[in-house]
Amino acid sequence: MNATPSEPAPDSGRPPAEAGAAAPTAPAPGGPLALLAWADRYFRLTERGSTWSAELRGGLATFFAMSYIVVLNPIILSQAPDATGSFIGGTTASGEGVPMVAAATALVAGLLTIVMGVVGRFPVAIAAGLGLNAVVAFGLASQMTWADAMGIVVIEGVIILILVLTGFRTAVFRAIPGELKVAIGAGIGLFITLIGLVNAGFISRVPDSVGPDGELISSGTVPVQLGPLGGGGELNGWPLLVFVVGVLLTAVLMARRVKGAILIGIVAATVLAVAVQALTGTRPGTEDAYGWQLNVPELPEQIVRLPDLGLLGQFNLLGGYQEVGAVALVLLVFTLMLADFFDTMGTVVGIGREGGLLDAEGNVPNVRAVLGVDSVAAAVGGMASVSSNTAYVESAAGVGEGARTGIANLVTGVLFLLAMFFTPLVEVVPSEAAAPALVVVGFLMLSQIRSIDFSDVGIGIPAFLTVVLMPFTYSIAAGIGAGFVSFVVIRACQGRARDVHPLMWVVAALFVVFFGIEPIQTLLGVG
Template identity: 55%
Template structure:
């Protein structure tokens, strides 16, 4: 385990009360690095304030509809509160906001289940979070966390690196999904028709090369400098050429437009917090106890292992682990994450989870919860200054995700490739994360494979009993459609 990167320096004398509270010097960081890291993380994940409302603001089963401005304000507020809590109580540079996996699940569920209203769907999220709080308080979630074998943990780090790299490449337009003859999406391709076209892609390429050069030259603040320069370049390009977003408010498509929002100057607006507390546990009567329980199970399993995988990857990248790979204040990290799930549902913002984009701040040097406090405060400001996020298009932060992805993938050398029984599960873990666009799928496949292969090797005693429980749970998770058919749901 000596290959684990750790930065804790127990004999370092704190410089002041702030340093002592957050252990800034002890973790090998500085005040400047924490501030830059918090800002970089916010810029990298602020897109969620725009994207989450677009995913969730559809019609519900009662004919109502979530308002975009209300979802945006709620998303920013919940992200701010939970991220600050993570920083102050758990002292890790992990930022949280509405998770894209669960909100997409909820949107699809609402669209296909007319009997289910938005408040009832959000009630399912609240319930999943409450169950997870119980699992944390009883020690079960922490025990599962520690039972995961080290090769899988390393595979998780590598997988998250590949995953955020793919997010950066796809959302910047450098890599695009290719439609097949049936209109569905199949393997990815370079640009449009195999060609890189459009100013937004150029902004990404210039930002990526600049950030890579700065990182290679070990320039302090390299990642943040790359984001700022790319943002300035993007705003100049938009002001001169008036490119616009890839899809405008009327639904018109512009393949060479900005992926999510076009750069523009911010303005003040009063937040609409009307959705806070708008949740209900009526799903158990609306769609039946079995169907509602299956949905809670799907949400629970997703958030349970998404947080585990993300926190492992981020903590290892930051060096915030001990010599055997354990994360300090792990119990608090998991409890804040669980509370965030329920808080997101209670605010109609969907499940609030640890974001992999926190790696951007870690790449900038963040090592403590002070960075999370900075990110949380910026989310709070964005609630009043929601258009602030329009200043930074995704193409300007995508280079940072790619570079941080490189940093995380470099840990692949820690896997013992001669131990095939552990290496194949680790490989499945990091391969499936980007290929299925899901951290949970990668973890599930890796753990199931590890349990089965070790048993097949006659080394079943190396499989922790909790891993068998988890493996069986993932079998149900992956076969959810089959079980629903068998139950007639």
């Protein structure tokens, strides 16, 4: 790699000169060299210490690390009926809407990732948000129609966009203390490590014991266990071997500073997975506890599949109000908005810090454009009926490969657009082959924690809560909220309330409402 993520290349602002090299000849106006030179300046390629090859590798790594969303988002959205008993897209059976959701998911992810690259010029890709899609499927659609639920997503995105345009979202971003921004990045590192371990089946939740009448008998002695769900707490099966080999291979390649280490690790693990499947015929995890967690890595009989874009435009802005009433609608929008608002903020900070892109105060370059595109993405996701789209923490895999500019987004975005037609090929890469990248990059991001002064309890405890609660609650927003609230409370009790930016008080108060949303709904009679 050009520079390791924890040791970013110097930001000199001009291309490095080799000793004795002649001055470059000015390209002919309108020629390909002139176009490349313009792209270099526009995306700040040389200024950020990157190269075209690093951006290509980074774009590929990001796509492979998050391509699972084309498979997983349809599974989540197509299995939940709405309040009328219908499934997404007007389908009548669980899973029937998978092709439509897959095509729309890839289309929106591709277009918005490209827009983020061109407008935001920041190496973070966009797709349907995990967690947010579950809220839409099981929290919103269960109370109204699918079109009404997607209308709420559109409203949430528009509100966040207004907050960006008024400068509020950017102001909040700048009001966060520097060491809390470091904690956010470190916490995301631990969070994506957990995502990688869970996606690979290396760890899993201990299942509850349920009686014949559905009553809970036991919730287990520990919350998580070694090995996949239903595996009895043991490491076993060929898919886990693929994951372990992928982690070790990627770690060794990075230790030896091999360019393209993360991408090589993903490709090599995928080749191994295909070979293992051909030789062993391992079944999917739904049939065998030690099987493949998401998709089976088999060479497809059909490579090209025409996309079904029938979900585009299936949303209703006012339906949610008619179904649940004004108060409940406001609370639903608030919950979705706050989670989306701070998930993105945490992701952008973490990726920016890992790529050495933050300024001296820990702020992201061109942050207003970055947050603006992300806000538009939330609304567009609702308009396309694929749930709120947001910045993806898996973009850290691309940054780990050397991506520093929006050029990597162009690569990732084009691959998502192609995935609309080549979904069978995307499904070849199992989660066990992509997860090693998340584990290794998680290590790199967690290493940022060394710059936090834990001797100052007023910042150390909030930073600690931010880091640990992201993975323990499986929510970036929850970790940020706990850090913000504890920071404000501790500083006030230390007699240092003046050290707290006024906006931090406002945000902390909003998070108190966020954490107490259930009792508030009960109190208001809308729960």
